[in-house]
Amino acid sequence: MPHITVIGGGFAGLTAAVTAAETGAKVTVYEAHHTLGGRARTSEGPYKTNEGPHALYSGGPHWSWLKQRNLLGPLAPIPPLEAARLRLHHKGALRRTPPFAMLKLLRRTSRQAPVDVDFMTWATEQAGEEGASAAAHYSAVALFHHDPGSLSAAFVQERLRRATKLPPEAHYPRGGWASVIDRMAARAWNLGVRMETLSRVDALPQDGPVIVATSLDSARRLLRDDSLTWTRGRTALLDVAVRTRRGDAFAVSDLDAPGWIERFTAQDRTLAPAGEQLVQGQIPIAPHESRADGIARAEHLLDLAFDGWRERVTWRREATANGRTGAVDLPGTSWRDRPAIDRGDGVYLAGDQVAAPGVLSEVSFNSALEAVTLALRIRERLDLKHA
Missing domain, CATH: 3.90.660.50 (Polyamine Oxidase; Chain A, domain 2)
Incomplete structure (x- = not known):
């Protein structure tokens, strides 16, 4: 198995890291912030807020993936x-x-x-x-x-x-999304994933496939690819x-x-x-x-x-x-028209504005699984449900 580099330690990056490590690959995650989570961070202190209202939709593929690995944790029913x-x-x-x-x-x-x-x-x-x-x-x-x-x-x-x-499909992890991120990070750690925080990447590493699990803006700058744009809110x-x-x-x-x-x-x-x-x-x-x-x-x-x-x-x-509200498709376009996951030369995109199906965080999840599938050239595809 090759060494896989994941740039970005948010929901997409951790999904990719866990999935790749479960196949036996060696994985390193680089996160520019001092904590993991990306957009799924929950603020510290007496008031635990997310970056905008967050929910997990139980009808999506990431729900069963998280549940099978005991990563959902306790939920807060309405x-x-x-x-x-x-x-x-x-x-x-x-x-x-x-x-x-x-x-x-x-x-x-x-x-x-x-x-x-x-x-x-x-x-x-x-x-x-x-x-x-x-x-x-x-x-x-x-x-x-x-x-x-x-x-x-x-x-x-x-x-x-x-x-x-x-x-209702919407469910809320007790304690905010950070509780799910913490469990995902712990699983990645137990699988041997190396996670480096406060580590901003300015140039792509050359030691194997790279999964860029950042915002589309950050990916565009890192890859110097002006085509990485999409309508956003x-x-x-x-x-x-x-x-x-x-x-x-x-x-x-x-x-x-x-x-x-x-x-x-x-x-x-x-x-x-x-x-x-x-x-x-x-x-x-x-x-x-x-x-x-x-x-x-x-x-x-x-x-x-x-x-x-x-x-x-x-x-x-x-x-x-x-631009933190996920992909927005104009008339005449669908998820298939968004920036492709496979960028060539062993570079793959994951995130909520790329070419993968789903609603909100499901796009990040599906794109992360697809990126790992392509990066590792897995013949039997992972559990990715295309709409």
Whole structure:
């Protein structure tokens, strides 16, 4: 078995490292940050936040992979009473149910959406403009784009179906994503993987295959390949801790514009000190909009669903996430059109914006398995499910 170098110690990089080491390969992981995890890091301190709302979808291939290796760990289920407090912001008010027209697009028997038409055009033909607009905005919970209706109808429909499936596919690792990353890192270590943190790589090593498991921007700079680009989203992030008060909503989905806020301590009390609630919001913003525009929309949702929240704030953090929302497919494109995993000369890409199927982190997982398969020239392919 050759020596494999993995550049990037996030979810994709650790998936690749564990998978390669399980075949007997020697693996070294280089991570530029002082801790592993990449986008899946959970902040340290009394308020445990991720870089934007995170969830694991149980319908994806990475779920069974993690479960088989005992890497999932304890999960934080949403109590039924909390789930009943999901609210929808529609026509300026909070509602408990979506518009009837939107439900037409959520039926499993609805027509398969085309790849080469934008979602708004296709959905309007199926359910009318009001239902199409509400469905497009709701889908932002799984794609974080400022204009979901302009994207490929097939791309949006897949995410809409996954986000609204019953029972829900979204699950939350107790203690945040860092708990999963820690278990993955421990398994890699036990398999003999060498992991170097605070190790930025500026030139590709020459001692075997290399898997570049970084953001597409970092990969483009490292490989000096200007073709490594893809459409992406930009979001404003707002994390707020407030003193507990009965009656607060569990989550609010904005159907008038893309946006979502969620009280994550509803399912996991370990994320904030006793007597406090942690609310996280991710609001897509257009190229011409500022972070302040997105934060203002998040605050408006908080005003509606968390009475007196401003006087209850104990901690607050704002940020902007550029290109950290995964791949976004425009009409006429699918995952197959994104930057190829095999870059030639023993170099392979893994991450959430490359040519692999899946939703959100599933793209990172699938691309990591594919990269290892190609790097090691495994005849019997690994457990990779193509959509």
